[in-house]
Ligand SMILES: Nc1ncnc2c1ncn2[C@@H]1O[C@H](COP(=O)(O)O)[C@@H](OP(=O)(O)O)[C@H]1O
């Protein structure tokens with residue numbers, strides 16, 4: 539069983555991708571935001587499509603978007619159900635001309651992700667899913683196919699990591715994984731696609747002992763949870779999306795629910811962080 543709002547959100551994510559594409563690979567004016575992260579006309583174009591489209595879908599569900607996040611905490615704290623949106627995740631990849639950027643939309647209720655949609659504007663591929671719902675991948679003009687995590691590595695244990703953002707703790711964790719699993723393969727990819735690689739069973743673990751914001755993770759967490767995975771903080775609890783001052787996530791580990799090395803990894807990550 540999926541969710542009645544899911545098909546319309548998939549459609550909106552595609553439209554946002556289409557609004558981004560004319561800017562891709564061209565001459566782009568890049569502005570720096572207060573937190574020093576880059577923003578372009580493409581981020582804002584996608585934001586406009588999603589903000590208007592989600593409001594039209596159900597005016598009673600408020601939207602928190604990376605590009606319009608200056609909503610007072612007192613107002614956000616009263617939200618029970620809300621959309622959490624990153625109109626263009628992986629802006630640095632986008633600016634560099636890579637196709638590793640996504641459009642992310644999650645429906646959050648009571649601090650948990652109900653479902654998430656992750657679109658890849660360049661290929662038109664879309665991942666979507668939610669806990670207890672399942673998870674799917676759909677290519678343009680194709681039927682969706684269900685995806686699920688792999689519990690044991692195919693050949694080499696594959697870790698996904700950011701192309702650009704790491705930390706000393708993250709590097710030590712990767713070194714430990716290499717020792718623990720021997721044949722370690724590193725897959726570096728930008729944006730929320732890291733979760734999708736786990737969800738489709740092409741990778742085994744995505745540790746992030748480095749900063750992310752709530753809009754970077756919620757949609758893809760929905761996909762991964764639907765596929766039999768989880769995203770845990772270092773206390774071993776699912777990453778939650780309650781309103782708080784600022785939008786930073788804690789460090790996290792994304793992995794299959796049934797990974798037999800789960801407890802070992804949490805303990806080590808906690809010691810390193
Ligand atoms: N120091 C920091 N604080 C908050 N978020 C950070 C950060 N460094 C990187 N990120 C987030 O990491 C995302 C990119 O992820 P990755 O490195 O895995 O590709 C960025 O998303 P945006 O491109 O949407 O700004 C940004 O939000």
Ligand SMILES: [Mg+2]
Pocket residue numbers: 624626627628753754
């Ligand atoms: Mg982002």
